[in-house]
Amino acid sequence: MRLLPAGDRAVLLDCADPDEARAWHAALVDAADVTLGARTVLVRGEPAETRRLVTAARPREVSTRPSTEVVLAVVYDGPDLDEVARLTGLTVEEVVTAHTGTTWDVAFTGFAPGFAYLTGGDPRLHVPRRDTPRPRVPAGAVGLAGPYSGAYPRESPGGWQLLGRTDATLWDLDRDPPALLRPGTRVRFEVAPPEAELEEQA
Template sequence: MRCLPCGEAGLLVELDDLEQVLALHAALQEVSPPGVVDLVPAARTLLLQLDPALTDPGAVAEVVRSTTLQPGAAPEADSVEIAVVYDGADLAEVAEHTGMGPREVVRAHTGQEWRVAFCGFSPGFGYLVAQDDRLHVPRRSTPRTRVPAGAVGLAGEFGGIYPRESPGGWQLIGRTDATLWDVERDPPALLVPGTRVRFVEVEA
């Protein structure tokens, strides 16, 4: 890993892969290093936001380097169920990519627990990971200029839900009425890093 100062009150930790990011995130949540006020995971990095009155990047970097990583470790987190209508425009294409039928794709999507690895792209957008790699599919060769809010998609090793209408290149397999981002809610995002997610199929 590599530890780099980030701004006036941050430490950016670069890691080899997402598994190491998740392991370090879980370990630091357990340790709670003094002066670390927030942890922001991404695909290959973990940003530690610091209180400069209590610590400095050098001291926190020493803690990070001495932390033992346990692959697969995950802190206790909230669990949510998300109702999905599986009628996405790319469901048949996903079935072709995976070698499964459309109904098998739905069963694979609903038959396992997903976890929010990190957030980004748009407020409320969580990048979800799960164990079944049969659902790893490429992004669309041509992104859509408009993807509706609530669209449920797959891209690479991730699953996700579009919180609002936006352009996007993910393979769409369904849709949900769940509100992913609400400024009146605390926290505003339904899906925050660590959240466990179960998808439940419902009729249109």
């Protein structure tokens, strides 16, 4: 692990791999304001103090059993569903089955508040980002990029391959904590009931 400056109010732990980053995050999360990245941990605070804190800490083994599980109901009608099927050699139905058929884990968050990078899904769904990002992706859009899946917490630009949409509130400042999906959370996708059925239940 390399300890690097990050402006005048933080230091950055540059780790060898995601496992080491998660171990350092687990060691520091209760003692400092930290953000976990793919292979980094950002520790906010006065640099000299945060360096002392990091130097005194030791990486902590991370439990392989997530503390919580979240189920996201998805309407699979995304504009890139056919393209994902073409890229993977699967049918559209097989893409949906693969996406819902495995459990995903929140590896880290970033890009936008509440945006979680999910790993551990079916490897057949590894697809590249779009050649041309969209200037506007709606809140709740569910997509794929490389080995990751994720859902956009708010409208923003984005280059992920969009499979569908969820109505889940992924980021809410009135909630504690605001993010629905946090590192260590397990996520399952399921096919949302038809809208007609939802209207009958309302």
